[in-house]
Amino acid sequence: METPVTVATATTTETLALTIQQVAQQTGLSIDTLRYYERIGLLESVGRNSGGHRRYTAHDLDWIKLLLRLRDTGMPRAQMVRFAQLRRQGDATLTERRLMLEDHQRALEQRLEQLHQHMAALQQKIARLKAREAEHG
Amino acid sequence: METPVTVATATTTETLALTIQQVAQQTGLSIDTLRYYERIGLLESVGRNSGGHRRYTAHDLDWIKLLLRLRDTGMPRAQMVRFAQLRRQGDATLTERRLMLEDHQRALEQRLEQLHQHMAALQQKIARLKAREAEHG
DNA sequence: ATAAAACCTGGAGTTCACTCCAGGTCAAGG
DNA sequence: CCTTGACCTGGAGTGAACTCCAGGTTTTAT
Structure with missing residues (x-):
């Protein structure tokens, strides 16, 4: 048992x-x-x-x-x-679940774009700091 | 005043x-x-x-x-x-700040990679759900 | 001058996502 | 059988990040 x-x-x-x-x-x-x-x-x-x-x-x-x-x-x-x-609830909800995942996927895509933008901005910020370091001595 | x-x-x-x-x-x-x-x-x-x-x-x-x-x-x-x-604390800390940002940038890069992997896995999951939807009727 | 709107401080309350604890029960080795 | 370690439940505690008061002062528009 x-x-x-x-x-x-x-x-x-x-x-x-x-x-x-x-x-x-x-x-x-x-x-x-x-x-x-x-x-x-x-x-x-x-x-x-x-x-x-x-x-x-x-x-x-x-x-x-x-x-x-x-x-x-x-x-x-x-x-x-x-x-x-x-x-x-089983197979009857397959479609609804897929739609949820697709929604989420779109959200994630937007998030990724945003993060890539942040990454670019960080890069710039770092470059500007470097420039100031150079002219500072 | x-x-x-x-x-x-x-x-x-x-x-x-x-x-x-x-x-x-x-x-x-x-x-x-x-x-x-x-x-x-x-x-x-x-x-x-x-x-x-x-x-x-x-x-x-x-x-x-x-x-x-x-x-x-x-x-x-x-x-x-x-x-x-x-x-x-001003310009004296420029280098330390840049190093911090560079560290953070590396962390962000790893995070981005991880998210891209999650994205791929999601894609697969969605595909599998679709297949099951199809064979389910 | 004065009413209404914006602001202040200090502190309490909220939500999220866990994490820990007390006081038991169950499982595995000798 | 007995001990030790793993697990159980219900509930309290934690830390991050806000958010919301209460009671009082300042600013602004009329």
């Missing part, structure tokens, strides 16, 4: 069941953060073993990795929660 | 003295945020008129604009405070 998996060695079934510690190591998130994400609805429905301990599937891991990308590219938390909800 | 400047029209002197409201409009920061930046040392030494009201110079405005760039490109607050301090 318990998945007989010890430390990431899926012996019998193919549905590997990682402990929270293992997921923390693989994602770079802390254990507390993983639990926190679950609390706020970014990561619902993580399964438990008979003792109530979390067991993460490969599917969970995939989702976490996408989540991190979205977070790192500045997607607002509310949107990520929304996306998580859609994902739980 | 008071600069006779009304609404950005520097009549006599060339040292224009903007009110906090005018600076807020020109920078997009809120009045509260401008005062907050002063409190935490990002924006020290803003002059006051005889009544104690802030009067911003063109120099202040330039600094705020650089500050916003640094903030928008993710420079840590402590570094920005440090940079502000150096700036106040």
Whole structure:
């Protein structure tokens, strides 16, 4: 009645069941953060073993990795929660999810442009400082 | 005994003295945020008129604009405070300031690369969703 | 002169994104 | 069996970056 998996060695079934510690190591998130994400609805429905301990599937891991990308590219938390909800609803929401990602992609493109502008301005600023250094002695 | 400047029209002197409201409009920061930046040392030494009201110079405005760039490109607050301090110390710190900016520039370059990778991954994810949409009907 | 608008200071409140803690329960090795 | 380490829940605490008062002064337009 318990998945007989010890430390990431899926012996019998193919549905590997990682402990929270293992997921923390693989994602770079802390254990507390993983639990926190679950609390706020970014990561619902993580399964438990008979003792109530979390067991993460490969599917969970995939989702976490996408989540991190979205977070790192500045997607607002509310949107990520929304996306998580859609994902739980299955294939019927495929299109809506794609549209969300495309929106986000456009936002990211704008952000990239802005950052490139900042980069150019920094370059100029550095050049001007250099000039002043030279004439200053 | 008071600069006779009304609404950005520097009549006599060339040292224009903007009110906090005018600076807020020109920078997009809120009045509260401008005062907050002063409190935490990002924006020290803003002059006051005889009544104690802030009067911003063109120099202040330039600094705020650089500050916003640094903030928008993710420079840590402590570094920005440090940079502000150096700036106040005058030309002797020109080289140190340039080195700071060059460091920051390298950090920004890495960030840009990372974002480009995220962008590529997003693209792939979108493509995969599209494929699933298609086969789903 | 005076009312309304803008400004001041000091400090409290908010949101976000975690992080830590207390007081237990569960799992694995000897 | 027993100890030690990993995990659990619910809730409190943290730090960054603002944002919003309260209560009082200054500026500006009429």
